[in-house]
Amino acid sequence: MSLLIIAIIAAAIIFAVLIIYFIFFFNFVFLGHNLPTGKEAQGLVEKFLVSNGKTNANFIDLGCATGIFSCALKERFPNLNITAADKDCLRILLAKLRAKLLKRDVNFITKNIFALDVSRADVVYTYLWYSVMPPLEKKLLAELKPGAIVIANESFFPTWRPVKVIDIYPGKNNSERLFIYKK
Ligand SMILES: C[S@@+](CC[C@H](N)C(=O)[O-])C[C@H]1O[C@@H](n2cnc3c(N)ncnc32)[C@H](O)[C@@H]1O
Structure with a gap:
C-alpha cells in the first residue's frame, strides 16, 4: 500500500x-528567447553608469525577461530606480519572484514596451531583436527627454547615430557591441 x-x-x-x-x-x-545580458556586457554597463554619474538615475530595462540583469544591477546600485518591462507575464512573474527572494526593489511590469511611458527615464537599456529596433527608435526619439541615454546591447537603431560604441569582447573578431545614444 x-x-x-x-x-x-x-x-x-x-x-x-x-x-x-x-x-x-x-x-x-x-x-522568443529570453537570454540575459552576459557578465561582460553587464560590467561595461555598470562602468558606464559610474563614469557618467548615473548610479541613482531613473533606469528602464526594455524587455527585461526574467529580471536577471535588472536584479543584478539593483544589487550593484541600490539607489538606481529601475523599471523593467516585458510583454510576457510568465517572465515577469519569475522576475518578481526573483526580486522577492533576493530582496531587490525593482519595479517589474507586464507591458508591451511600445505602450510604456519612457518620458522620465534617464537611462534606457535594450537587449532586443533587430526587428524591434526601427519602431523603437521612433518611439524613443519622440518620447525621451533631452539628455536621456540609451544603451543598446548588440542590436542597434537604423538611423540614430550612437555617440559611442563599446566592444564587449575587445580584440575578438565580430565582437558584440554596446551602442550608446544620447537624445
Ligand atoms: C533577450 S531578452 C533581454 C533580457 C534582459 N533585458 C537582459 O538583458 O538580461 C529580450 C526580452 O524582450 C522581450 N520583448 C521583446 N519585444 C517586446 C515588446 N514589444 N514588449 C515587451 N517586451 C518585449 C522578450 O519577451 C524577451 O524576454
Missing part, C-alpha cells in the same frame, strides 16, 4: 516537472 502511495507521488512529481518543462519550452519557442 505504502509503495503504491510512493509510486503515485513520484508519478505526480514527474508529471508536474514535465508540465513546467513544456510551459517554458513553448514560452521560449513562441515568445
Whole structure:
C-alpha cells in the first residue's frame, strides 16, 4: 500500500516537472528567447553608469525577461530606480519572484514596451531583436527627454547615430557591441 502511495507521488512529481518543462519550452519557442545580458556586457554597463554619474538615475530595462540583469544591477546600485518591462507575464512573474527572494526593489511590469511611458527615464537599456529596433527608435526619439541615454546591447537603431560604441569582447573578431545614444 505504502509503495503504491510512493509510486503515485513520484508519478505526480514527474508529471508536474514535465508540465513546467513544456510551459517554458513553448514560452521560449513562441515568445522568443529570453537570454540575459552576459557578465561582460553587464560590467561595461555598470562602468558606464559610474563614469557618467548615473548610479541613482531613473533606469528602464526594455524587455527585461526574467529580471536577471535588472536584479543584478539593483544589487550593484541600490539607489538606481529601475523599471523593467516585458510583454510576457510568465517572465515577469519569475522576475518578481526573483526580486522577492533576493530582496531587490525593482519595479517589474507586464507591458508591451511600445505602450510604456519612457518620458522620465534617464537611462534606457535594450537587449532586443533587430526587428524591434526601427519602431523603437521612433518611439524613443519622440518620447525621451533631452539628455536621456540609451544603451543598446548588440542590436542597434537604423538611423540614430550612437555617440559611442563599446566592444564587449575587445580584440575578438565580430565582437558584440554596446551602442550608446544620447537624445
Ligand atoms: C533577450 S531578452 C533581454 C533580457 C534582459 N533585458 C537582459 O538583458 O538580461 C529580450 C526580452 O524582450 C522581450 N520583448 C521583446 N519585444 C517586446 C515588446 N514589444 N514588449 C515587451 N517586451 C518585449 C522578450 O519577451 C524577451 O524576454
